[in-house]
Amino acid sequence: MSDILILNGRLVDPASGVDAERDVFLRHGKIAGVEKPGGLKDVTAKEIIDAAGMVVAPGLVDVHVHLREPGQTYKESIKTGTAAAAAGGFTTVVAMPNTVPVNDSVAGLEWMLDAARGSCIKLLAMPAATFGSRGEEITDFHELAEAGAVGFTDDGKPVLQDAVMREALTAAAGIGVPVSQHAENTRLKGGCSMNAGPVAFRLGLRGITVEAEARIVERDIQLLREIERVDRVRPHLHVQHVSTARAMELIRSAKAEGLHVTCEVAPHHFALTDEAIGDYDTNAKMNPPLRAEADRLAMIAGLMDGTVDCIATDHAPHARFEKEQEFERAPNGITGLETALGLALRVLHQGEGMTLTRVIALMSAQPAGVISLDGRGTLRVGSFGNVVVFDPASEWKFDVTKTRSKSRNTPFDGAPMLGRVAYTLSEGRVVYKA
Numbered sequence: 001m002s003d004i005l006i007l008n009g010r011l012v013d014p015a016s017g018v019d020a021e022r023d024v025f026l027r028h029g030k031i032a033g034v035e036k037p038g039g040l041k042d043v044t045a046k047e048i049i050d051a052a053g054m055v056v057a058p059g060l061v062d063v064h065v066h067l068r069e070p071g072q073t074y075k076e077s078i079k080t081g082t083a084a085a086a087a088g089g090f091t092t093v094v095a096m097p098n099t100v101p102v103n104d105s106v107a108g109l110e111w112m113l114d115a116a117r118g119s120c121i122k123l124l125a126m127p128a129a130t131f132g133s134r135g136e137e138i139t140d141f142h143e144l145a146e147a148g149a150v151g152f153t154d155d156g157k158p159v160l161q162d163a164v165m166r167e168a169l170t171a172a173a174g175i176g177v178p179v180s181q182h183a184e185n186t187r188l189k190g191g192c193s194m195n196a197g198p199v200a201f202r203l204g205l206r207g208i209t210v211e212a213e214a215r216i217v218e219r220d221i222q223l224l225r226e227i228e229r230v231d232r233v234r235p236h237l238h239v240q241h242v243s244t245a246r247a248m249e250l251i252r253s254a255k256a257e258g259l260h261v262t263c264e265v266a267p268h269h270f271a272l273t274d275e276a277i278g279d280y281d282t283n284a285k286m287n288p289p290l291r292a293e294a295d296r297l298a299m300i301a302g303l304m305d306g307t308v309d310c311i312a313t314d315h316a317p318h319a320r321f322e323k324e325q326e327f328e329r330a331p332n333g334i335t336g337l338e339t340a341l342g343l344a345l346r347v348l349h350q351g352e353g354m355t356l357t358r359v360i361a362l363m364s365a366q367p368a369g370v371i372s373l374d375g376r377g378t379l380r381v382g383s384f385g386n387v388v389v390f391d392p393a394s395e396w397k398f399d400v401t402k403t404r405s406k407s408r409n410t411p412f413d414g415a416p417m418l419g420r421v422a423y424t425l426s427e428g429r430v431v432y433k434a
């Protein structure tokens with residue numbers, strides 16, 4: 001790989017507290033120099049990127065994606081999913097285990113992370129917390145962590161049984177990784193396909209109440225307390241895709257209490273409400289579902305006041321034929337890697353006045369912190385050469401026909417975005433160029 005100079009950009013690196021004009025030098029896949037403009041006079045590079053008018057930020061980190069490989073590569077593959085990630089400015093993504101078969105073994109994890117799968121960025125994974133994600137018996141956390149697991153989850157489903165979740169949290173605490181919980185009490189949900197409320201009433205669909213999410217978050221927080229007191233270890237709970245005001249409030253007070261809870265919010269939960277379902281649009285069907293305006297505002301409040309640790313896409317591709325069926329039968333999930341930055345900048349930065357540094361922190365340094373990544377989510381000298389260069393003033397509309405993903409299930413086709421990615425560099429190589 002050749003050396004690269006990125007000149008004249010506005011470097012925004014929350015981890016090192018820099019928001020200023022800086023030139024960046026990448027050598028051997030690492031950040032080799034960061035200097036004031038003109039300060040890198042004595043270095044030369046074959047490739048020079050002129051970033052005048054652009055923001056130069058750490059490559060984005062997404063702790064929650066579904067890349068569908070193995071088993072469902074008609075929806076997405078590691079190659080196409082990571083290409084979509086690179087187009088969205090991401091250089092590190094964490095694959096969920098609900099593939100076919102479920103990623104619950106060292107062999108499965110190693111297969112997924114193998115370079116032969118064709119990932120163009122750093123691919124990490126959270127294997128299943130329980131065998132087959134059946135919620136009964138926890139997997140071999142030690143072995144899996146040694147093979148690269150950055151956490152454990154049964155995402156798509158919750159770990160429902162108290163005793164099993166308790167064991168998972170305790171085992172993960174010994175290794176220093178989080179248990180990521182899909183917080184949904186599935187016992188409360190039979191046959192529901194959207195949020196309970198006036199829109200569900202109008203459409204004649206059964207609604208999922210906010211309790212389904214809040215009850216699991218509440219139970220898990222209680223387990224953290226109990227484990228700290230009884231077992232004298234400090235477990236880390238990561239709450240995935242928080243969608244309700246009630247769960248957000250529970251997480252806020254658990255943090256104030258000093259428990260190790262982190263959480264993520266997906267762009268669709270701060271950008272949309274259940275009104276987006278309109279006339280049974282299955283591209284607005286996901287789990288947790290789009291909620292009421294009060295919940296959307298609570299997501300924004302949590303993002304603004306620091307209760308939320310990171311933005312995660314929950315990128316969940318599905319084939320057209322799967323989404324083109326009646327609402328209650330269509331699968332949950334939307335694609336999200338190419339729209340996350342544009343939505344965060346439009347809704348949070350332009351709309352809510354969040355600083356650029358904070359938006360970038362929520363998508364780089366902070367998600368890297370949730371899974372304790374070293375050398376990622378920052379542009380400090382010595383870090384991996386993971387960089388996104390974007391035009392922060394560019395207003396554009398997402399066109400799903402241009403997606404790198406194999407699937408097109410998004411409610412954001414034609415939606416306004418702010419901030420256009422010009423280059424994405426992963427470990428010193430250009431992996432996306434507009």
Ligand SMILES: [Zn+2]
Nearest residue numbers: 155156182240
């Ligand atoms: Zn989930």
